[in-house]
Amino acid sequence: MRRERPVDQTYLKRPNADEAQTEAARFLSLVLANRWNAILLERLSLLGMTDWWLTAGCLAQSVWNGLYGRSPDHGILDYDVFYLDSDTSWAAEDAMIKKAAALFADLPITIQIRNQARVPLWYEAKFGVPFPLVTAASDGIDRFPCGTVAVGVRREGDDFAIYAPFGLAPLLRGELIPNIVLPIPTVYAAKTRRWLDVWPDLVAIPWPAHYAAARFVAHRRGLGFLAEKSREAADRYYREHDTRTGSAARLCRYQGLRGN
Numbered sequence: 399m400r401r402e403r404p405v406d407q408t409y410l411k412r413p414n415a416d417e418a419q420t421e422a423a424r425f426l427s428l429v430l431a432n433r434w435n436a437i438l439l440e441r442l443s444l445l446g447m448t449d450w451w452l453t454a455g456c457l458a459q460s461v462w463n464g465l466y467g468r469s470p471d472h473g474i475l476d477y478d479v480f481y482l483d484s485d486t487s488w489a490a491e492d493a494m495i496k497k498a499a500a501l502f503a504d505l506p507i508t509i510q511i512r513n514q515a516r517v518p519l520w521y522e523a524k525f526g527v528p529f530p531l532v533t534a535a536s537d538g539i540d541r542f543p544c545g546t547v548a549v550g551v552r553r554e555g556d557d558f559a560i561y562a563p564f565g566l567a568p569l570l571r572g573e574l575i576p577n578i579v580l581p582i583p584t585v586y587a588a589k590t591r592r593w594l595d596v597w598p599d600l601v602a603i604p605w606p607a608h609y610a611a612a613r614f615v616a617h618r619r620g621l622g623f624l625a626e627k628s629r630e631a632a633d634r635y636y637r638e639h640d641t642r643t644g645s646a647a648r649l650c651r652y653q654g655l656r657g658n
Contacts (some may be wrong), residue, residue: 421566426558428464429457429551432471434507439553442479445497449535450481451550451561458547461569462597473596476508480550482535483513491516514538527581536561543586545577574602 430436438452456477463472479498483490491513498511514532521529532538535550542548545564552559560566568575574590576583583605590602 421570422560424570425461425549425566426551426560428461431464432456432460432474434471434474434477434505435460435551437505438477438479438502438509439551439558441501443553444501445481445494447481447483447494450479451535451539451552452477453480453539453550454478454542454547457549457551458569459593459597462572462593462600465570465572466597466599468597471507474507476510479509479511480514480535480538481511482515482532484515486513486516486519488516512538525580525582525585529580536563539563541580542577543580543582544589545575546573548577572597572600574600576603576605578606 430439435452435456438456442450442452456474459472459474460470462468463470481494483494494513495511498509502509514535514537517538518529518531521527529541530537539548539550539561540563546568548563549566549569550561562569564575564577574593576586586605590600594600594602
């Protein structure tokens with residue numbers, strides 16, 4: 399049965415330094431329990447990308463599998479890699495896709511590797527809203543419709559870097575929270591419906607309907623207005639619903655974690 403939590407529940411909290419390191423260590427342990435994640439993180443630097451993240455479902459779903467006693471790769475459809483390349487031609491991205499396919503040809507998994515600088519070129523045609531210009535691979539993570547799965551990991555020598563703009567606590571609690579930076583509630587609904595079918599212990603927080611009209615106006619007024627106003631509304635929404643801290647837990651970085 400689908401479980402939903404009303405939007406007036408408190409579900410975001412900014413961790414202190416000790417809590418952040420504990421969360422990061424637990425998160426990383428669950429992510430690396432999936433051997434495919436571990437192999438990808440070991441090899442991805444061989445592709446020569448300077449700005450990249452392993453991200454999205456392959457990380458979040460590995461965590462849920464650990465939390466709920468499933469096999470580490472249960473329910474994971476693909477493994478997403480975001481990178482940034484100023485060359486936004488399809489030929490350049492296709493070359494990287496083929497390079498990755500050769501590097502990981504021995505793995506029985508589907509890998510989706512995408513240049514985030516190209517996303518603004520096709521996003522509006524697919525989803526009906528413009529995608530602001532991208533200046534870092536992490537921009538794509540910032541704009542996931544579900545803040546819970548907005549996480550990225552990459553290996554830097556013997557250490558790991560973790561990018562988590564909404565923190566790690568919602569993920570480790572099994573709470574699905576909306577990210578209203580882009581007005582795509584139907585995408586959020588479709589994704590959470592599928593996740594709840596596979597991991598029924600998750601709790602989904604509904605998309606805040608009272609921002610729908612503002613989002614539509616933002617969309618109609620263009621890219622710059624959307625980028626500015628959607629961030630303002632997101633800040634306001636999380637601030638209003640985080641009564642313990644009075645501010646949004648939007649950006650947490652954890653680095654320097656020793657790899658095994």
